[in-house]
Amino acid sequence: MGLEPVSAIGTDTTDIAMAVKENDFKKCDQSGFCKRNRAYADRAAANGALWTSPYNILPESAAFENGQFRAIILKTTNNKGDSVRLPITVSFTEAGVARVTIDEERRQNKDIELRHNSAARKERYNEAEQLVIVGGLTLDKTAKVVSEEGDTSTTVQYGLDGQFEASIHFSPFKVDFKRDGATEITFNNRGLFNMEHWRPQGAAAETKEGEAAPAPTAEEDTWWEESFGGNTDSKPRGPESVGLDISFVGYEHVYGIPLHAGPLSLKETRGGDGNYAEPYRMYNLDVFEYILDSPMTLYGSIPFMQAHRQDSTVGVFWLNAAETWVDITKEKIRSNPLALGAGAETDTKTHWISESGLLDVFVFLGPTTQDVLKKYGELTGYTAMPQESAIGYHQCRWNYVSDDDVKDVDRKMDKFNIPYDVIWLDIEYTDGKKYFTWDADKFIDPAGMGKRLDEHGRKLVVIIDPHIKNSDDYAVVSQLKSKEFGVKKKDGGLFDGWCWPGSSHWIDAFNPKAVEWWKTLFKYDAFKGTAENTFIWNDMNEPSVFNGPETTMPKDNLHHGGWEHRDVHNLNGMTFHNATHMALMSRKSGELRRPFVLTRSFFAGSQRLGAMWTGDNQASWDHLAASVPMLLSQGIAGFPFSGADVGGFFGDPDKELQTRWFQAGVFYPFFRGHAHIDSRRREPYLAGEPYTAIITAALRLRYSLLPAYYTAFHRAHVAGEPIIKPMYYTHPNAEGGFAIDDQFFVGNTGLLAKPVQAEGHTSVGMFIPDHEVYYDYFDYSIVPTQPGKRTHMPAPLETIPLLMRGGHIFPRRDQPRRSSQLMKYDDYTLVVTMPRTGSHAEGSLYVDDGDSYDYEQGQYIHQLFVLDGDTISSTRADGSSPPKKAGAWLKAMADVYVDKIVVVGAPSTWAGRISVTATSGGETWTAPLDYTPAIGGRAAFAVVRHLRARAGADWQVSIV
Structure with a gap:
């Protein structure tokens, strides 16, 4: 669910938007690090062959042992020869995957220590691997150096039968990844690698003793703080972005990096006819009534991209959880310089930019899409094997108003012989938006309601969001406060923001002790009224904060371990999803049922935990059409258990649109009808004839094909295959x-x-x-x-x-x-x-x-x-x-x-x-x-x- 009018959350705060517009969210030139790195790319392009990347590997530092190449990259920071040391490791795994990791050697001088007086960590965020990677990192001890060109390069051969090579060039730094001798992917071919190094504030310009420091340049203006939409982000660590150009040689089509409401084959982003002018953005946000055919960010992100040409697929996985932008351009090349039309090929050139963290990139050289997805799945995990009921039809709206309402819908679905498996409850089932409670006037007997559903072979899903109402009479928030399990402000105090309940605190699911506490809240004797057929919906977990910058949490908030929110933002939804998944696994001793947890926000690895949906779409034909490429993108990005709200969340579909949407939803891996609180009731039996009969026939088609779908989910679970597959x-x-x-x-x-x-x-x-x-x-x-x-x-x-x-x-x-x-x-x-x-x-x-x-x-x-x-x-x-x-x-x-x-x-x-x-x-x-x-x-x-x-x-x- 997206934003509601202020009155709906019981506050007169005037800076909570009534509806989200595109300009409520940043463009690249409003994001300091993106603007700087794009300008860096522009300077490189303007200088052409005269451009020289300031990053060079020290030849004497290079060494290869046990499947890893290690060296030091020296970044020249000015014309005086000052430099920063950046350790690089290139790892080669038994699965034939290469991994390039670049960090920074930090100089812990007095200026830095004095400036850095917050609780935030000083080093670059380096814990994403612990949350995302589950396997596939065993080093290939058979990988070997096959060429050393003095002080200029080292070439390592790896993979099955040595079919892959990585040629690591020293000056300037560049890596060519080859399959069977031909270059497929190149890092830093355009010289756009850029790692904004650690520096004390005011270090940009030298001053003589007693002189005032000069005013910051336009580029330096957003190094230490940045404002947008009335919110100011303090940046105690200063500029620390990382950017890299990655070229796919001979590939015209690239796919992946969901979630965006655009075509499967990703568009160019530097303008031109039919192209985007903005980069693709990955920064998980609550985007109310999102626009279509756009690179703007949505609720989740998977920084995994594939490139495809005839008979060949390759890919890269950018393991970074901070805000990330990706530019895409294409360049025609000719393999035969005398050819006019024949022999022309296309290189796709991408530019990846993240606000903070390490440079950590995995390279997959295929040659098939199946190879790439299987190896990506070995790293980040495969789709969880779902309950069979979870791939049936789910009936939902915001909100079924009482337990009698739920039982009435259940009865009428049976009366009209319409199959379904799960009915859902949105936030109104709670006592005043306090999760783990029931509205005692409307849901008088939730246990009896669940029992009635169970007798019909059906399940109940209730919503639980990460914001916890700040109310004196609420035991859950009292425990969160006393145990210090909430996300903190930059000064270390408990963060308070606005969401559905009004004033709220957010559980910090990066904290293992907070997760253990969260698990206790779901036990049957704690969450009374729930039973073995009750499952969970995690919404708003980007996180959505109504009065926060871009409707989310301030970047300088602090999480477990002292990490800033900016470092982990795109992981936030997954950690909450994981906490709930673990909670359902431990509701009752000895109960080993597969959990079902739907999430709106996600990252690489979320596929291990449950399903996702594409968020707050609209009851329009355009949104119906957009759902298919969005779900195809999810499938080829390793998260195929995905769906879109059938009928559209906002608005009232006419009978034709509703019917056609059900006919499309029949094929969604996750199949749920859902509607906004202000939408008319639209259960299938209300459509009237001939529409109800047509919708029922579509639903029966899905149910007849459940064995085929369950078999497809098994392939996803063991081999990373999509459920629905593009051409x-x-x-x-x-x-x-x-x-x-x-x-x-x-x-x-x-x-x-x-x-x-x-x-x-x-x-x-x-x-x-x-x-x-x-x-x-x-x-x-x-x-x-x-x-x-x-x-x-x-x-x-x-x-x-x-x-x-x-x-x-x-x-x-x-x-x-x-x-x-x-x-x-x-x-x-x-x-x-x-x-x-x-x-x-x-x-x-x-x-x-x-x-x-x-x-x-x-x-x-x-x-x-x-x-x-x-x-x-x-x-x-x-x-x-x-x-x-x-x-x-x-x-x-x-x-x-x-x-x-x-x-x-x-x-x-x-x-x-x-x-x-x-x-x-x-x-x-x-x-x-x-x-x-x-x-x-x-x-x-x-x-x-x-x-x-x-x-x-x-x-x-x-x-x-």
Whole structure:
């Protein structure tokens, strides 16, 4: 939720904005360190070949040992030869990832000690790794120096079979990262590396004894303090930004660095037709009614970027939690100087700028997108395996007003046969915005409400935000104060700001003791009225502070360990998300249920903890269209459990928009309808006919595909794959699809979806990336296609454009139910799509109990399905044996079957067959086969009925 009128929070503070406008947030030239570094880049460009970077490696300091190159970079600070020493480490991991880290040797002189009298730490922030990185750092002891050019460079070979190289140039400092001998990524090729070094205040100009120091220059004006929007940020450590240019050689498209409301393929940012004039900004903020097609910051940030060209993907991960800006420009180059058109390539040149902290960058050389994402996941963690109910439909608004209201919605969803899994409560359920409490007049029996939901196989989610109401009658805030677990002001006193409750304090979730205290608040006997089916929503955790600079916390606030908020701002939301995740893991001794926690703010690594959504969108067609590229960006940035508020948070969608948004939301990994408190009620059953029926059909499509989605989540959990995949990911050679972001494939199913995203449209143009055959999902018609072109697809209001690519097998559950819990032991249907040529198709099913961690002890089913000629087989996908002892869930699954197989595009040789032969575990039996020949544009299809092949067993079906 974004800002509300002042009256809504019980204060007459006049500087709290009614609504957020774009100019409420900084542009680069209003952010001192960004402006300085951009000006630095402009000076370098203006000088061209005459520009010389003042950063050089001392040759005598260079050494390589046990997978690490170490040296000292000398920064020349003036024309007198004064210098600053910057230790550099280049590490090479067993996974083939390179890491470049540059710090600063601090001179602890008297001037610095006198000036630095606050509680803030003196060194650069260096603890992001502890919170973000979970593995993948084992050094490659086989990496070796393969070239030393005297005092000028060292080249290290690393990676599988030595396919990667890092050429480290000394004067000026530069690094070329190569794959198979060709340069893919270059650091400091344009000489924009800039590390603003530690200095005492007033050190910019020398003065004679008794003379007054000259006034600061325009560049120095924001070194020690900076004002914006009526707030002043003191900077006790002075200027300490770090910037670096990173060039992707021969790459035209770059992706990632979410969250921004713009296209998947990132735009240039230095102006020009169709480009942005501002850099992409990463500084997590509460952006109320955010604008579209913009590089301005939103609620979360992941500083991970990929570059892609035909058959090659590379990437970089900028591990820095401070405010960060990224400029992107592209330059045409020619591999053949005599070529006019042919032979031209594009370099994408990026410039990364962070306010503070280390330079810490990881380099991934691919060559595939899958390689890059898998290795990034090894570092920062993979998507948490969700509860199965969490990938069903969530019904939410701000606010369901009472426990009777909740039960009434639950009853009406059942009355209209509309499936859903979770209902949500926003802030109004509390007693006066005091979290961990209930409004006793409206939620008279929360435990009974939860029990009623549980009887229907459903869950409850309640909101808990990081701001704690500053009220004398509130035990939680009293404990926070007495234990000193809140974020502090620059002078060390407890920070007080304004949010929904009015005057509030913020838990400092960087403090391990504060996290331990936070965990106690969620225990069932402490948070009375909650139960095992109650889960949590973390909102406003950027953090949102209504009367703070840019609606957030002052940068000179202090966190655990003495670190300034400026150092850790983008990590703040993740630490709160983590604290809540841990709290749900410890509500009751011995209760090992997977938690569900939704977060609005996030950073790299947040994918380990739960889901995110794209925040306060609007009920408009433009926001519906923007949701797809935003979620695709999340997926390829390692955080695929993502969604957007279906219907739009603000405003009232008309019936067509609401219906089309549900048809799009069916494919969101996180699928939630949500609405603002001032919006009209819009539960699906209120839409009226024909809209309610169309929305219900869309919801049932999602529920039938839950086995396929859960299987896709497993791939995300073990290999870092997106849930919904852009064209460049699935078809890395189809250049025409590299910038397409209005359609996507679902997991590994071969399902290609393109939701209708414009008013009044009754057809879409779907980009077809290859020569494979595509079938309409609903009627099995063969879609006329031309590879690399868009094909016309009719899409009246009741239709979702959804195609099936040949050569795939995916699981469904076809029995309509009210919730995923009630589908738990339903039989499966397999859908097989015959390829254009040959007769081979593959797919898989992963399933576990959808709730516990028993899958870690082998309590799961994971089957690989293969069509080979006239035979369909099922074998254990990972090659392992089933567990020696089946638990209760796995025993129950012995009576769950693959009971139907639908083969779309079935060959004519199957015509006349009336049965198939099935074998499993030494048993043989037959099952009926229905064959329907092709007619008109519809493909022939065959249906195997009443197969009764156990879902968790190996079996084979022969159609002979």
